[in-house]
Amino acid sequence: MSDDGLDVLLIGIDAGCLPVFDRLAETDTIPTLERLNEDGAVGPLESQIPPWTPSAWPSMYSGVNPGKHGVFGFVSYDGYDWHVSSADHIDELTLWEILDEHGMSSVVVNAPVTHPPADIDGAIVPGFIGPEDPTCHPQGTLEEVRDELGEYRVYPNYSRGDTDYTEAEKMEEYRSLVRMRGEAFRYLADEHEPDFGFVQFQKTDTVFHEFGGDWEKIRTVYDETDRQVRKIIEEHDPDTVFVASDHGMGKYEGYEFRVNDYLDDEGFVEVTNGGKGMPSWNPIRNELREGKDVDSWEPGLIEKMASGAAKMGLTASRIRQALETVNLDEVAMRYAPEDVARTGNKQVDFPNSIAYLRSRTELGVRLNVEGREPEGIVPPDEYDDVRAEVIESLRSVTDPDGNPVFDEVAPREQYFDGKYTEDAVDIVTIPRNFDYFLSDQIRGEYFADPTETFNHKLDGIITAWGDGIDADADLSAAHLFDVAPTILSALGVPYNERMDGDVLPVVEDVGGHAYRSAETQDDRDSPEAAVENRLSDLGYLE
Structure with a gap:
């Protein structure tokens, strides 16, 4: 590995997949990503079950299945109640924590389920399903980034379905969010000069969920994403680049x-009428977007009234059916609180x-x-x-x-x-x-x-390019769990023996190591634990 620039860069493209890339390539929308695919090794990346962001990304960057790391979805459960999943629920070491134990630094920007962030050598700016103003590492990093860039947000400044914004304004917001990821990463990489970098782009997924198969909008998002990828590579000259996605995307x-x-x-x-509604992260997302650092959601007065009415047989769906007969259903949906339908309808x-x-x-x-x-x-x-x-x-x-x-x-x-x-x-x-x-x-x-007419498919994409990469390697059997051990091997670092994946044939397998469990993480603060961990990493302790 060289002394200048990043040793390894991981670019996360949420919902990226070969069918989407191939269609975008026809209009020359993603020239940088195309070049990486043409000059490197590329193939489909089979996702896990379930192939959704909050569980799949932790599986990718820890190398283990959800049964080991503990996050299965947007929300985790306490009996029949639920709360938003967070990094506190991930009970396995991440790539950057393993690298930290080997004296290597990382900059991680916008990775899902990384709030609150780990204490590592480098910087972490958490992304999706954390709060709008996430705690970052080191302390003060978010303020520093905002001072430098002028603005940095995790979520768009409008909620889905908001009619106060035109579609053009929404797409400008998409571009802005993508740009913020790239600019924040480049700034922090300049400041920390890390060995490993990971930047994730989430809007490549969201544009499908919000706008379906509108390829003009999809091209807009990918055009900005490719531009940011190009700038990162030009400015930080990584020796090796991996592009990976948590799942694919396609028409249902x-x-x-x-x-x-x-x-x-x-x-x-x-079935019952009324209550808190079915478990969902949607009401929590709305509060996170507003800057609240919340763990769960409880219905407010109007939602409780809707729940009470539903128990008496007056459900939200029955009210809407009545309004439809007098052409007022759209008006009701616009002005009624979004979560009324959650508490005012039938549920399990x-x-x-x-x-x-x-x-x-x-x-x-x-x-x-x-x-x-x-x-x-x-x-x-x-x-x-x-x-x-x-x-x-x-x-x-x-x-x-x-x-x-x-x-x-x-x-x-x-x-x-x-x-x-x-x-x-x-x-x-x-x-x-x-x-x-x-x-x-x-x-x-x-x-x-x-x-939703477009939603998740099982196969994402994996690309490996640069120094030490066998560009002719067969990646047809690549799995999400393989990404972490492969990146660690590319950095010359033993992977965690608990990982479920294998090292992909693009790099040499450097072997595994029995690392400490994630739940002993707090012990690292003691000098004795630090010495013991270092000796163990070097092979002196069993």
């Missing part, structure tokens, strides 16, 4: 399948249900097990039989055209391994070709058009 050709409606008719779900009665879909992004069904859930009703000695019954039922589901909805319905042990497996869904449900949008909402019918 199938239906929306409302799992809880189906489980209700099958006798596994009980968790304590009285046998099995349910808690959140669509978990991609699975949870059983209400006695002794595990606060008011569990499935006896432990009946767990296997009940789970087998639910699996058999879901495997039989076909859409209105007679096609199977699921590629696989399987016990969680096929996908999760580790001490947090008990926190996972009990049954994993994988939609066929990822063409079906799974919904946790109760609407009284199983199938509808997908709520």
Whole structure:
């Protein structure tokens, strides 16, 4: 590795994938990313289950499955209640923590689920699903970045569906957020001169969720992303560059399948009116965007009133149906608080249900097990039989055209391994070709058009370019878990033996090491622990 510039740069493109890159290449939108792909090794990167941002990125930068690191989705659960996932829930060492133990520094900008940040040699500016004004490392970094750049935000200055902003203004906001990532990274890389750099671009995913298949808008976001990637490479001259995504993106050709409606008719779900609503990070996101450092969400007065009305039979959906008859439904949706629909509609009665879909992004069904859930009703000695019954039922589901909805319905042990497996869904449900949008909402019918026409696909992208890279290597079998051990090997650092991935054939495998567990992290502050860890890293201690 050279003394000048970055040794290794990881560029995170959320939802990046070969089909999207190929289409953008046709209009010369991503010349920098194209050059890396043409001169380096490139291939599909199979994501994990579930292939969603808050669980997949921690799996990528820790190299382990969610059963080991502990984050399965946007929210984590405390019984039937939920709170936003954070770095405190990631119980495994990250790339930058391992590098820190080897005396190597890192700058990490906008990586999801990194708030609160780790104490490392270098700098961390947390990204998605943290607060708008995140605690950064070192202390004062965010203020320093804002003083230098004039502005730095995690979230857009408008909420999705906001009609006060034109589409042109929204796209300018997208460009600004992408630019902020690149500028912040370049500034901090100048200040800290790190060995390893990681910058993540989130808007390459969000543009699909918000605007569907509007390729003009997609090109706008990728044009700015490519520009920022080019500037980083030009200014910081990395020896080796990796481009990786947490999952892919594509059009959903199938239906929306409302799992809880189906489980209700099958006798596994009980339904109630009113309450807090189905578990979701959406109301928490709104408060984070407003600058609040919140952990969970509780309904306000209006939401509680909507919940009370729903319990009396006056649900939000019934009110909207009535308004539709007099053409006032759009007015009501514009002025009514967004979360009224959460508390004012039918939802799963968790304590009285046998099995349910808690959140669509978990991609699975949870059983209400006695002794595990606060008011569990499935006896432990009946767990296997009940789970087998639910699996058999879901495997039989076909859409209105007679096609199977699921590629696989399987016990969680096929996908999760580790001490947090008990926190996972009990049954994993994988939609066929990822063409079906799974919904946790109760609407009284199983199938509808997908709520979002574009959504996550299983295959992302992996690119390796630069010094020490075998550009002819076959990356056709690359998996998300392989990214962390490969990057560590590229830096000449042993990977964590607990990692589930392998070193990709683009670099030489330097071998593994039995690192400390993440839960002993606080012990590093003592001089004795520091000496012991260093000796262990050097091979003097077993």
